[in-house]
Amino acid sequence: MKGSRIVFWLFLAPVLVWLLLLIVLPHMDLLIMSFRGENDYGDPVWTLQNYWNFFREPIYWLTFVRTALYSVITTALTLVIGLPVSFHIAKIARHKLQSTLSLLLLLPFWVSELVRIYGWMILLRESGVLNFFMLKLGIIKTPIEMLYNDATMIMGLVYTSMLFMVVPLISVMESLDDSLIEAAYDLGASRLVIWWDIIIPHCKPGISSGCIVVFMLALGNYLTPNLMGGKNSLWFTEQIYNQFIASFNWSQGSAFGFLLLLLSSLIIWVGLKLSRQKLGEVAS
């Protein structure tokens, strides 16, 4: 009994050390840093100024609201596309095709996000592949700039997050008994009612965990908004980056980092409350 205890801690130790050194300690340092500032004489003092700046300067909190709103839109779009895709993979495709389709979903993730985004840029830019073919086919007269706008950025975010929505959805849909769908159909339900009353309630845990992951990924994404979004689409992560790297204001940057963590947790908490679920149920 005692021996197994020791073995348990022995195996847990690397994880705990990892968590402590790479997650907890740096975050503690950032947390402390976010409360540091300088007084009028340039001496370091404890202050709430860094947090106060976020609410006082509209550019900061407006960027956050924009980021959060677009992340919600991204999540919703990913869900709307992901539901039929995962239903097809889990229920309609035959066994052999099923694994092929899952593999196809996974395949883009074998290359780094940066390469994928550049791939999109090659496709979409003014002198890109898509414009080239549309000009050749005579669909358009002059090339269109499809990059650097909000719609393209959201498309990029949806593309990047699709896998993280579809995987949990497939696993909950596989546990749905086909005869429930047939029974509803037999009792007179239309396709829409079957989705709304049977499939979605059953998939709730998968939907929630998928949405949380996609929302967090979109909110914390830096590459996609930065490369595809252009000058006018400022993402909150870019604000943080600017504070750390451009302004070299580490205190302000860490304050923004913690605000992002707090506010996004708040949004997820509200989302769970609205759908009457508990985090524990979703995580299991």
Place this chain on the structure above:
Amino acid sequence: MDNDLSVRNLTKKFGDFTAVDNVSFDVPNGSFFSILGPSGCGKTTMLRMVAGFEEPSSGSIEIRGRDMLGVEPNKRPVNLVFQHLALFPMMTVAENIAFGLKRRKMAAGETAKRTETMLERVGLPGYGAKRIDQLSGGQKQRVAIARCLVLEPSVLLLDEPLGALDLKLREQMKVELKKLQAKVGTTFIYITHDQSEALVMSDRVAVMNRGRYEQVGTPQELYNEPATPFVARFVGENNAWAGSVSECDGKEVVIRTDGGFHFRCRAKGALRNGDRADLYLRPEAMRINPRETEGQNVFEVTVKTILFDGANSRLLTVTPDEQELLVTLPQNRKFDHIAPGDGITVGWHPEAGICFAEQEREGA
């Protein structure tokens, strides 16, 4: 219209495999019709075609005179009780029952009233607010049936719904289902591989094998007058002897079994002298140590074991040529002295044995 359901020349093929092969039948209004067959005989495919989940390859299905081809399941006047019931776990009992009524845009008050009436009718008054996982197996069964019956379907289809229940409950539900059907008067079509379920509940039974109907008739007809060897083997218990015809005069033949017995029995179909034939004999047709042997087939067997099962007790006996035979052992204390190893005389009336021309054996 006298028939709730008419099926004509129904065929369903999956690739090269013919699941249902040119089947025709009628189910009269308000009757309890069973389709009995071994697993893989095509009975579920048949039911799914009636419900609308499978399209027939050819043939027609009419419900109350209306052709059902191309009509979607949610538009058909039939409802299906699924094998594993398929109750919606995310809804309460009342919501489950009201599901179909809501789809018909029925007013909330009327829906609630009908739901409560239906719960009373299946013996579950006041259960509406319960969750599905709070119900026992038998209660779930009744909710599944209530959920369909509340829609007042022309035909209620049941796909082996008793299969998941334990034996005691199954026996009880058999009687309850039969009573419920008599009470509501809806036409029930029940498919099962359990011959006892089919015999106890049904007005008429179709025995199905390899996608075809072997015989359609009342339970008594199937049991007493099997039309094919398959029915003789599948419905109830039967002892089988292989042999050849040695004498034949119209309805009666004498069979010389491979073990050397000569038995007089009834013939089904045309048999001629020298034909190979199979003789089927029910365990209860044999009398142990009969007092009168005049005109009967009599022979000696040795008792191997006593298979005691209350009123259904039997003796497992062997003939001198090592053929095993089941003989019913009446529990009237007259045969308490019989012990394994004893030799007994067995006699049976020629009317009780049925003889068919030998066929290629199929998996029964």
